Amino acid sequence: MEILQIVGIGIVSTVLIVILKNTKPEFAIYISLVTGLIIFSMIIGKLGYVIETLNTLSRRANIDFTYFSTILKIIGIAYVAEFGAQISRDAGEDSIAIKIELGGKVIIMVLAIPILLALMDLIVKILP
Amino acid sequence: MVIVDFIRTWIIDIVIMFIFISIVELVLPNGNMKKYINMIVGLLIIFTIINPFIKLFNIDLNLDKAVFNQISQQDIAINEDKEFLLNQEKQVAMLYEEKIRREIIELVEVNTTFKISEMNIDINTDEDDYGNIALLELVIEEKQETIEDKNKIVIKEVKPIIIGEKSVHKKDYKKSDNDEEIKELISQKYNLEKENILVFIKTEGEGE
Numbered sequence: 001m002e003i004l005q006i007v008g009i010g011i012v013s014t015v016l017i018v019i020l021k022n023t024k025p026e027f028a029i030y031i032s033l034v035t036g037l038i039i040f041s042m043i044i045g046k047l048g049y050v051i052e053t054l055n056t057l058s059r060r061a062n063i064d065f066t067y068f069s070t071i072l073k074i075i076g077i078a079y080v081a082e083f084g085a086q087i088s089r090d091a092g093e094d095s096i097a098i099k100i101e102l103g104g105k106v107i108i109m110v111l112a113i114p115i116l117l118a119l120m121d122l123i124v125k126i127l128p
Numbered sequence: 129m130v131i132v133d134f135i136r137t138w139i140i141d142i143v144i145m146f147i148f149i150s151i152v153e154l155v156l157p158n159g160n161m162k163k164y165i166n167m168i169v170g171l172l173i174i175f176t177i178i179n180p181f182i183k184l185f186n187i188d189l190n191l192d193k194a195v196f197n198q199i200s201q202q203d204i205a206i207n208e209d210k211e212f213l214l215n216q217e218k219q220v221a222m223l224y225e226e227k228i229r230r231e232i233i234e235l236v237e238v239n240t241t242f243k244i245s246e247m248n249i250d251i252n253t254d255e256d257d258y259g260n261i262a263l264l265e266l267v268i269e270e271k272q273e274t275i276e277d278k279n280k281i282v283i284k285e286v287k288p289i290i291i292g293e294k295s296v297h298k299k300d301y302k303k304s305d306n307d308e309e310i311k312e313l314i315s316q317k318y319n320l321e322k323e324n325i326l327v328f329i330k331t332e333g334e335g336e
Binding site: 070 | 148151152155156157159160161164165167168169171172175178181182
């Protein structure tokens with residue numbers, strides 16, 4: 001029944017924010033931040049299970065561990081970057097959100113470069 | 129049958145890959161990051177499709193190794209951890225020295241009637257002959273034949289102790305006369321000049 005907890009936390013915090021927004025708007029952002037953290041920490045265990053499943057799947061196929069860890073890192077980076085950007089956006093700081101996303105994108109590209117180079121190598125070698 | 133087998137494993141790989149990708153897409157957050165991740169996933173799909181053909185054409189290329197090489201090059205370029213490298217180098221040098229030490233001990237004990245009690249190795253660290261022995265100092269002593277002496281009581285000659293006279297450890301060693309054999313052995317094995325091997329002999333009862 002975790003979904004009820006998550007939805008409950010979400011609704012309670014939404015109501016709180018709506019009430020507070022008129023009187024003390026500076027607290028609204030804190031509440032949304034804390035809510036985000038609580039929900040994130042609740043789902044992180046479940047996410048571990050999904051990743052475990054992905055791991056077994058990748059073992060069964062011939063996807064090798066190097067790529068798998070790269071994909072996992074990329075998912076993690078995407079999540080964290082999205083989370084941070086979302087918080088900044090809630091606070092009305094769009095420019096900072098864009099910068100966080102930029103950081104995430106650059107790091108993802110850096111992780112992708114080894115795969116890209118290896119693929120280029122492979123294609124050059126396969127062509128006669 | 130080989131063809132059927134080949135196609136079978138290939139299709140299994142592709143199917144599992146696509147299941148994998150669909151799960152990844154479910155897990156992904158939906159935002160601006162999606163297109164970047166899609167690109168990398170696309171690269172992975174190309175890999176999976178091409179992979180069997182490498183084996184088919186007998187091309188000597190290990191994809192894992194290639195990716196790993198790229199990663200390690202990148203890592204070294206990004207954060208060249210000098211302390212770590214230095215540490216590693218030191219450990220390798222120590223291991224190397226230990227190995228030579230053991231080899232020399234074995235060489236001497238098997239081929240001569242002496243055994244080594246102390247050893248000092250200097251290893252070259254110059255660029256051109258890195259790893260060669262620069263200087264080797266050995267202190268040897270006669271092997272004691274323990275089996276014959278088992279039933280006898282050996283009385284060692286005791287030096288008279290003179291009070292007030294300091295005895296220096298090193299002075300008790302004298303240059304050995306019958307060290308040619310050992311020098312020959314070592315210089316042959318390690319291609320080392322004879323004058324760079326110093327052998328001292330330690331006679332029984334002295335030097336302690």
